[in-house]
Amino acid sequence: MDRRSALRARRRIFGLAAASLLVAACAEPRAGVLETRFPALRDFPGQRLAEAHPFVLPSGGRVVQFFCRWPSDTPLPVSVPLDATEAERRAIDVALRAWEGAGLGVRFLVLEGGPAPIEIRFEDEALAIGAGGDMGNAVVDCQMAPLSQQTDPGAVREARLVRARLRIARQTAPSWQGKARPLTAAEQTGTLLHELGHALGFQGHARRGDTVMVREVERIPRVGAAVLAGEGFADPTLRALYRLPSGAVVSSTPVEAWRTDLVDRMARLAEGAALDGPFARVGESAARIFWRDPQGAEYGLVVIQIAEAIRRPETTRVVPEPRARRALPRRNDLRPGQSGRE
Numbered sequence: 504m505d506r507r508s509a510l511r512a513r514r515r516i517f518g519l520a521a522a523s524l525l526v527a528a529c530a531e532p533r534a535g536v537l538e539t540r541f542p543a544l545r546d547f548p549g550q551r552l553a554e555a556h557p558f559v560l561p562s563g564g565r566v567v568q569f570f571c572r573w574p575s576d577t578p579l580p581v582s583v584p585l586d587a588t589e590a591e592r593r594a595i596d597v598a599l600r601a602w603e604g605a606g607l608g609v610r611f612l613v614l615e616g617g618p619a620p621i622e623i624r625f626e627d628e629a630l631a632i633g634a635g636g637d638m639g640n641a642v643v644d645c646q647m648a649p650l651s652q653q654t655d656p657g658a659v660r661e662a663r664l665v666r667a668r669l670r671i672a673r674q675t676a677p678s679w680q681g682k683a684r685p686l687t688a689a690e691q692t693g694t695l696l697h698e699l700g701h702a703l704g705f706q707g708h709a710r711r712g713d714t715v716m717v718r719e720v721e722r723i724p725r726v727g728a729a730v731l732a733g734e735g736f737a738d739p740t741l742r743a744l745y746r747l748p749s750g751a752v753v754s755s756t757p758v759e760a761w762r763t764d765l766v767d768r769m770a771r772l773a774e775g776a777a778l779d780g781p782f783a784r785v786g787e788s789a790a791r792i793f794w795r796d797p798q799g800a801e802y803g804l805v806v807i808q809i810a811e812a813i814r815r816p817e818t819t820r821v822v823p824e825p826r827a828r829r830a831l832p833r834r835n836d837l838r839p840g841q842s843g844r845e
C-alpha cells in the first residue's frame with residue numbers, strides 16, 4: 504500500500520461504525536487459528552488466507568469449512584476464446600505467466616477454444632453482477648468424494664478443483680451519464696490476474712494486503728500495469744493455499760441435525776442414482792452444494808448468508824434449489840416450520 508492509500512485507509516478505519524470494527528477485530532484471531540492448525544502457513548508472511556471464503560460442507564450434523572485447489576503435478580488446460588483480440592491474447596498470456604511464476608507450482612496448458620477445465624470468455628459489455636465485480640467473474644467448482652465416504656475429520660476426501668469459468672468484460676459499466684468505455688490493457692490484465700486467482704481456489708476477497716485478491720477496484724489495474732511492465736508478481740496468499748493439501752479442513756463444527764438434513768438426504772438420493780458429485784461452490788453471498796445428472800441437470804442446495812455462516816458455522820442455513828426441492832419429499836423436512844407441508 505502506498506502512503507496515500509494508507510492514509511486514506513486509516514481515515515476510513517477511524518470513520519467506521521463500531522460494528523465494523525468488531526468484525527475487523529475478529530479477523531486476526533482467525534488468522535492465528537489457521538496458523539496454529541497449519542504451521543506451514545508461517546512460511547508466508549503477509550498471507551491473507553484467513554480472509555478467504557472457504558468451501559462449506561454441511562453434512563451429518565457438522566459444518567466443515569475447507570480449502571480446495573487444483574492438483575499441481577500436471578499442467579492445467581486453459582481454453583482461450585477464439586474471438587480474443589491480439590491485445591486480449593497478450594493479457595491472457597501475461598496473466599497466466601505471472602501466476603506460473605508466483606511459486607504455486609501450477610503450470611497452464613493453453614488450448615485454442617473448446618472445452619477445458621479452465622475456460623476464459625470475453626463479454627462485450629460490463630457484467631451485471633453487482634458492485635465492484637463488473638469487470639470480471641469466476642465460477643469455480645470443487646469436487647469431492649461421495650459424502651458417505653467422508654470419514655476423515657481432518658480432510659475432505661478427494662477434494663480438488665475441477666472446473667472454472669471466467670468471464671472478462673470488454674467494457675466498463677456505464678457511468679452515471681450512461682457512458683461505457685473499453686477496458687484498458689492494465690484493467691484487463693489486472694482483472695484476468697484477479698479472476699485467475701479465484702480460479703486457482705481463493706474465493707471471496709482479502710480486505711487488504713499484498714494480494715491481487717482484494718476487492719479494491721483501483722488496486723487491480725495497478726497490479727495489471729506492473730505485470731505488463733515486466734515487474735515481478737508474487738502472491739503469498741495463493742502460495743500459502745498451494746502449500747496446504749487440497750481438502751484441508753479449516754474448521755468442523757457440530758450443528759443441529761436439521762441444518763444439514765437437506766444435504767444428507769440429497770446425498771443419499773444422489774448416491775443411489777449415481778449422480779456426478781458432490782460439487783461445492785462458494786461466492787460472496789452464498790455457497791452451494793450440488794450434484795449433476797447424466798443430462799447435466801443440477802440438484803443444488805444453497806448455503807445462504809455465507810459470510811455470517813463462515814464466521815458462525817452454528818448458524819448455517821441451507822435452502823434447496825427448485826429441482827432439489829422437487830426431488831426431496833417435503834413431509835420429511837426437518838427444518839423448523841417445514842415438516843408436513845406439501
Ligand SMILES: [Zn+2]
Binds near residue numbers: 697701707708
Ligand atoms: Zn473477485
